[in-house]
Amino acid sequence: MQTVIWLVIAGCLGGIAFLCWRVVQKARERERTQEARFAAFMETRRAGAAAPAPAAPPMPVPAPSGPAPSSSLETQQLLFDSARKAADAGEPQLAAQLYERLLARFPDSVFAAEVRAAAEALKKKRIKA
Numbered sequence: 001m002q003t004v005i006w007l008v009i010a011g012c013l014g015g016i017a018f019l020c021w022r023v024v025q026k027a028r029e030r031e032r033t034q035e036a037r038f039a040a041f042m043e044t045r046r047a048g049a050a051a052p053a054p055a056a057p058p059m060p061v062p063a064p065s066g067p068a069p070s071s072s073l074e075t076q077q078l079l080f081d082s083a084r085k086a087a088d089a090g091e092p093q094l095a096a097q098l099y100e101r102l103l104a105r106f107p108d109s110v111f112a113a114e115v116r117a118a119a120e121a122l123k124k125k126r127i128k129a
Helices: 002-050 069-088 092-105 112-128
Strands: none
Touching (some): 069 112, 092 112
16 A cells, blocks of 8 residues: 555656656747747848838828718717726826817717716816816
């Protein structure tokens, strides 16, 4: 019986030693892979720095004639949600800026009444603080 116990203990120790060896091998392989990837990256950067591409003239950005009708509501919703989350996160200045941007871009927005109410609440909160 005592022999079986010693064999189990020896097997456990052997298993633990094998697992440790395997972890070390994987770490070394990962390090070699990272170094090879970094070396390849540096080679591409050196090759790119040796022969810089000619700078292209800046492309003129066309003035938007207005948002597309399909994305207009999505943009309004995105601005409104972002402002509300900023206010909830304790960033009243950012929230006020987003509310102002929403009202400036979409004065007749679906969210206009809610935005104005939220902006007033932020102003009152800033005055109290």
